[in-house]
Amino acid sequence: MVFYKPLYPLPSTAHIMTSAEKKAVETVAGLMALSARTAPKGKGQDALVTRVLVGDEVKALSRGMDALGKEKEIRFFLRDARNVGASDACLLLGMRREPTAGLDCGACGFSTCAGMLMEDPGKNRTLFAGPNCAVRMADLGIALGSAVKTASLHNVDNRVMYSAGVTALSLGLLEECTVGYGIPLKASGKNIFFDRKDP
Template sequence: MPEFKAMELVAELMAIAARTAPKAGGKDFIELKILQGDSLEQLAIAMTRYGQEKGKKNFDRDGENVRRSDAVLLVGLKKAAKAGLDCGACGAARCADLEGPHEGPEFAGPICAWRLIDLGIALGSAAKTAGILNVDNRVMYRIGVVARKTGLMDAEVIAGIPISATGKNIYFDR
C-alpha cells in the first residue's frame, strides 16, 4: 500500500524535525515515538474510555480523529534537567528551588519553562514538516494524556500529532 509507506515516511521526517529542533543549552530531553496500524485503534479506544471515566470532554472526538489517522507522532519530555538560568519563569526564584517531579492529574511537573519551550518548538517543527509535505495534522494535548496514562510513552509531558492524507482535512470542522 503506497499511501501507508508514504505516511510512514512523513512521520519519520516529522520525527527528524522534532529531534533537530533547537533546544535550550543544546541539551536534548525529547522522546519520540511513531504509532501506526493497530496501535491507532487501541489509542482511540483508550482515549474514549479515559474521557468517559474522567468525565472529560472531547476525548471521544479526538479519539475518532486518531482512529481515522494514518499515523501519530508522540513527542514528549523525559527527565528534563533544569536549564540553570535562574530565570523564575517556572515559578521558582532559582532553578535549585524547582522541586519535582510531582505527579499531577495528567502529567508530571513542575518542569523548567525552557524545557517546555523546547517541547513546543519540537512540536511546531514536526507539524511544520507535515504541512510542507501537504499532510493534514493537528497538535493534540489529549493524545499525550492517554499515551502517558496507558504507558505508550515514558515521559513527564507528552503531546501527539496525528497525520492524515485525504480529500478533506479530518481535523477541521470537528
Template sequence: MAQRMHDNTISEAVLSVAKLMAISAITAPKARGIDNVVVKILSDRDSIELLAKKMEELSKEYGEFFARDASNVRRSAAVVLIGCKIIRMGLKNPAKWVLDADTVCNIVNLGIAIGSAVKTASILNVDNRVMFSVGVAAQELGLIDADYAFGIPLSAYPKSIYFDRVWPPK
C-alpha cells in the same frame, strides 16, 4: 473515499512523513543545547486502536473532546508522539516568573519541536493536528517515556478530518 487511507501507497507515504517529522522534532533548536525531546511513531492499527480506546476511556475524566479526538485518531494512518523530559539546567529563576526557569525552558523545547514537526507535515501536504488528549492517553498507556507529551495524528484524505471534525463531508 474512506478506503483511501487503507491504500498501502498512501499509508507508506504518510509513515515516511511521520519519520521526517521525527527528524524535524529531534533536530529543532533547544535551550542551552540540552536534548530533552522524546519522539515515537505509532503506525500499526493495533497501537492506534489501543490509543483511541484509552482516549475514549479518559473522556469520562477529562471531557468529551477526548472521545471526539479518539474518532480522529482511529481514521489516521499514523500518530507522532512528541514529549519532553524535565531536565535541570541550573537556570536562575527570573524574579517575576511563577514557574521555574528550568521547567519553562524544557517545555519551550517541546513546543519548538512540535512546531518543527507540524511544519514538515504541512510542507509535505499531510493533514495533522496537535492534540493534548493524544499525549495524555499515550502517557497513561506508557507509549512514551516523557514528563509532558502531545500527539499529532496524520492523514491524507481529500479533506482534512481534523478541523471541522465531520467525516465524510456532507
C-alpha cells in the same frame, strides 16, 4: 462505447494508491520526528522523546483516549479519539523533566532549578505532571512547530492534540516524560481534523 480491457488485470488501482499513501504518511511521521529532534533546544541539551505509532498502536491510543475521556468526563477526548482511530499514523512528542536548563531563571515559579525538582510531579494527580522547566516546555513547543511544519511541507493533514498526549503518557508510551502531545496524521481527500462533530 468501448472500454479498455487489460489482458493482465492488476489489483485495484484504488488499493495500490491507498497502500502507497499510507506508507508515505508513515515516512512523513518519521521525517517529523527528525524535525523535532533537530529543532533547537535550550543550552543544546535534549530531553525530547519521540515515538511513531502505526497500525494497531494507533487504534490502541484511540481506545485509550476514549476510555480516559469517559473516566474524566472530558467530552472532546471522545471526538479526538475518533480522529485518531481514523488516522494512518500518530507522532508522539514528550519532554522529560530533566535535565533542566540549569539557569536558575525563575520562569517555572521557583528561584532555583533544584527547588523545582524538589517538588513531587505526581502529587496533584493531574493529566500532565509538573512543575516543569519552562525552558524545556519552550523546547517542546518549538519541536512541535518544527514537526507540523514538516507535515505541512508534505501536505499531510494533522492536528496537535493534548488529549492524545496525556493519554500516551497515561499508557506509558512516552517513557519518563511529564508532558506530551500527539499529532495524528491522515491522507484523505477531506481533512478529517476540521469540521469535527461531537460523538
